Structures are given as C-alpha cells and as structure tokens.
Amino acid sequence: MLLTRRAMLATGAAGGLLGVARRARAQGVSHLTVADVGAEPSVAMRRAFYEPFEKETGIAITAVPHAADPVTQFKLMVDARSYIWDVCMLNSEHVARLDREGRYFEPLNIAPAETADFIPGMTTDTWLAFSVYAVMMAWQNSHFPQGGPRNWPEFWDVKRFPGRRGLCRSPAATMxxxxxxxxxxxxxxxxxxxxxxxxxxxxxxxNVAIWWASGAQNTLLLESDEIDLSDTWSSRAQAARASGAPITLVWNGLYVADGWSVPIGCPRADIARAFVRYCMRPDRQAVYAIHSTNGPTNRRAFDYMRPENAALLPTSPDNFKGLTGFNAQWWGENSKWVSERFEEFLLE
Incomplete structure (x- = not known):
C-alpha cells in the first residue's frame, strides 16, 4: 500500500513519540514544566500542544506563567541551577538579550532540513518559533465612516484623520x-x-490620548470608545473584534515571533527537546493558530485550517506581505539605553 507524504510524516511522528515515552520512563521523567505567557494564549497552547503531548507520551505538562519580561527570571534560574522550568516561551528579543549575557540555552539539535517548510528566520540552534503576532493598527469604523488610515504616515496625519490615538508605552516596535x-x-x-x-x-x-501598557488594556480600549485609532497586537485586535467591537484591522507594520528554548543544564533537556520538536508539527500549530489567532511558523499548517481561519492570521500570505520583521538582534544590543531615553521622553 502506498502512503501519502502526510501519512508517512504522521507515522514517523508517532514512532518518534513512542521513543520519547520510552526514554522518559528510562530516565524517570514523568512531567515537564513549561513557562509561557499565561492567559488566553496558554489555554490555546494547552489545547494544541500540552494535552496532545501528554496523551501521546504519558508525560504530563505543567504550565506556569512567567513575567512579562522573563529574561531576568531565566538568567537567575540558570545561574543558580534551580531548574523550575524545562522549557520557556521567549520572543526573539529575549533570546538576543540572553545571548549577550553568555551561554543560557541547550542546543535543540534540529536539522535545517526539518524546518524547510518554516518561514525564514524562525529557527536557530537554540530557539524554535511557533507563533507570530503582528504590530499593526486598528481604528473604529464609527469614527471613520469613509475609511481610516491605511499606513503609518496617515496614522500620524492628525489633520486628515483626527481622533484620539493610542500608542504602546514601549520603545520596541513603537520606534x-x-x-x-x-x-x-x-x-x-x-x-x-x-x-x-x-x-x-x-x-x-x-495627540496620543493613552499610552497603553499591556495587551489586555489594548483590547479593552479597542472595545470601548476611549480611543478612535491605535497601534495594536494582532491577536488583541482580533479578540476585540470577536467580542463585537466594530473595528478595522490594517495589516501594515511589523511581525514578532515567540518560540521555545530549553535552559542550559536542564536535567530533563532530552525530553524538553522532544516537546519543542512536537510543536513543529503543522497540525498542532494549526490548532494553536486557530484558537489564538497568532500565525503559525510552519507554512504547512495552513493545510489544516479553513480559509476563513487563515484570513485572520499574520503569516497568511495576504497579511504577511504588509509586515516587516522585527530586528531582535538590534534591540538585544540597544534596548537598555533606548528604553531609558523613551521613559525620559514620556516625562517631558
């Protein structure tokens, strides 16, 4: 009997997970602790990654939320060799900052051929991105019945597009x-x-009425009449629209990736790597994308979703073409002094 490529991949994945389960039992590993961002994304991760991995391997996943900026937590954990996390969700800028401090990550041992279907730049030796969000704009339809701004020069044009603006209280991406x-x-x-x-x-x-400081605040602002237009994170804007907010999303701006890393020296690193590899699967990324509205990094994930779901995601081709990659390396080298100057700017 001939097997399709997808069937062969599924068969290979199943066989690999059986090996993971055997290794875990041999090493006495029955659970992993994963640090993620908490809230709704964590719920989507449980559905897409944690519960299926548990079911297929017998290895329980305990998810714990980390700080909004987990770099200090991660560094202290590794320096003290107190491995409270086996896997941590980090964005590319977090990784760049930790790389400047020293060796903080286990190699993932993922061959380039295994990521041939991934968007370029979504994998390194020590980090694998599985989620992409956009920094874009949204505006209230009622305030702009003839149409609002379609790009950032127009967002800045307060005469042509008057209104109460929101802007993120963070220099990264805002700059x-x-x-x-x-x-x-x-x-x-x-x-x-x-x-x-x-x-x-x-x-x-x-003309900035509110400098918003969290994704939850941004969603609430888009759902209310406190602002007429704002920069936003794509999943937060989608959440506002799903709740009934009559807003228009403009796919013009930046894209930022979140991924997994394993702390160097982790005693369960072998099984942690297997979990990270599991999150490469296009079918699992599709489930996460549908329930989080963050874009998958494996482009084959779109084979596992309906067009109406794909249309909401930053990495779908029509949306992705309006976005530019966030340069985490530059921010890793410059975030400290730019952040200090940004805070001074807000106080002027």
Whole structure:
C-alpha cells in the first residue's frame, strides 16, 4: 500500500513519540514544566500542544506563567541551577538579550532540513518559533465612516484623520512605527535612527490620548470608545473584534515571533527537546493558530485550517506581505539605553 507524504510524516511522528515515552520512563521523567505567557494564549497552547503531548507520551505538562519580561527570571534560574522550568516561551528579543549575557540555552539539535517548510528566520540552534503576532493598527469604523488610515504616515496625519490615538508605552516596535510614519522604507529601518524616531514621536505626542501598557488594556480600549485609532497586537485586535467591537484591522507594520528554548543544564533537556520538536508539527500549530489567532511558523499548517481561519492570521500570505520583521538582534544590543531615553521622553 502506498502512503501519502502526510501519512508517512504522521507515522514517523508517532514512532518518534513512542521513543520519547520510552526514554522518559528510562530516565524517570514523568512531567515537564513549561513557562509561557499565561492567559488566553496558554489555554490555546494547552489545547494544541500540552494535552496532545501528554496523551501521546504519558508525560504530563505543567504550565506556569512567567513575567512579562522573563529574561531576568531565566538568567537567575540558570545561574543558580534551580531548574523550575524545562522549557520557556521567549520572543526573539529575549533570546538576543540572553545571548549577550553568555551561554543560557541547550542546543535543540534540529536539522535545517526539518524546518524547510518554516518561514525564514524562525529557527536557530537554540530557539524554535511557533507563533507570530503582528504590530499593526486598528481604528473604529464609527469614527471613520469613509475609511481610516491605511499606513503609518496617515496614522500620524492628525489633520486628515483626527481622533484620539493610542500608542504602546514601549520603545520596541513603537520606534519602528515612528520611523515608518516619517517615510523610512521598511527594508531600511535597521539600524534604527533613534533621533529621527523620537523627533517623529514628538510630533504626535500631543495627540496620543493613552499610552497603553499591556495587551489586555489594548483590547479593552479597542472595545470601548476611549480611543478612535491605535497601534495594536494582532491577536488583541482580533479578540476585540470577536467580542463585537466594530473595528478595522490594517495589516501594515511589523511581525514578532515567540518560540521555545530549553535552559542550559536542564536535567530533563532530552525530553524538553522532544516537546519543542512536537510543536513543529503543522497540525498542532494549526490548532494553536486557530484558537489564538497568532500565525503559525510552519507554512504547512495552513493545510489544516479553513480559509476563513487563515484570513485572520499574520503569516497568511495576504497579511504577511504588509509586515516587516522585527530586528531582535538590534534591540538585544540597544534596548537598555533606548528604553531609558523613551521613559525620559514620556516625562517631558
């Protein structure tokens, strides 16, 4: 009997997981602790990754939320060799900052051929991205019945598009949006011209009604009448729209990836790597994407979802073409001093 490529991959995955279960039993490993961002994304991860992995291997997954910025937690854990986490969800900027501090990650041992279907830049020797969100804009349909801004120069145009604006109280990504608004081409953003970005922000500052500080706050703002337009994270805007908010999403901005890393020296690193590999599977990424509205990194995940689901995601081709990759390496090298200057700017 001939097997399809998908069937062969599924058979190989099942066989690999049986091996994982055997190794876990031999090593006395019955559970893994995974640190993630908590809230709704964690619920989606449990459905897509944690519960199926438990069912297929017998290895229980305990999910715990980490801090909004987990870099210090991760570093202290490894330095003290107190492995309270086996796997940690980090974005590319977190990884870049930890890499500057020393060796903090186990190699994942994933061959390049295994990620041939992945979006470029979503894997390294020590990090595997499984989730992509967009930094984009959204505006209230009632305030712009003739249509609102479609790009960042228009978002900055307060005469043509008057209204109460929201902007993220973080320099990362906000600086890039300010430069796009000032006419910098997406492929010329980096290295960031910080002086030019702050000059651009200064022109808009008096028209920013709220500097929002969390994704939950951003969703609430989009659901209310407190702001007319704002930058936003794609999944937060989708959540607002799903709750009934009459808003338009504009796929113009940046994309940022979240992924998994294993702390160096972790006593359960072998099984932790197997869990990370499990999250590469397109069928599992599809489930996560559908329930989180974050985009999959394995492009074959779109084979496992309906077109109406794919249309909501940052990495679907029609949406992805309007987004530019966030340069985590630049921010890893410059975040400290830019963040200090950003806070000073807000106090001026």
């Amino acid at each position: 890039e949006l300010a430069l796009l608004a000032d006419g910098v081409a997406p492929d010329a953003l980096y290295p960031l011209d910080v002086d030019r970005a702050f000059a651009s922000l200064a022109r808009l500052r008096d």
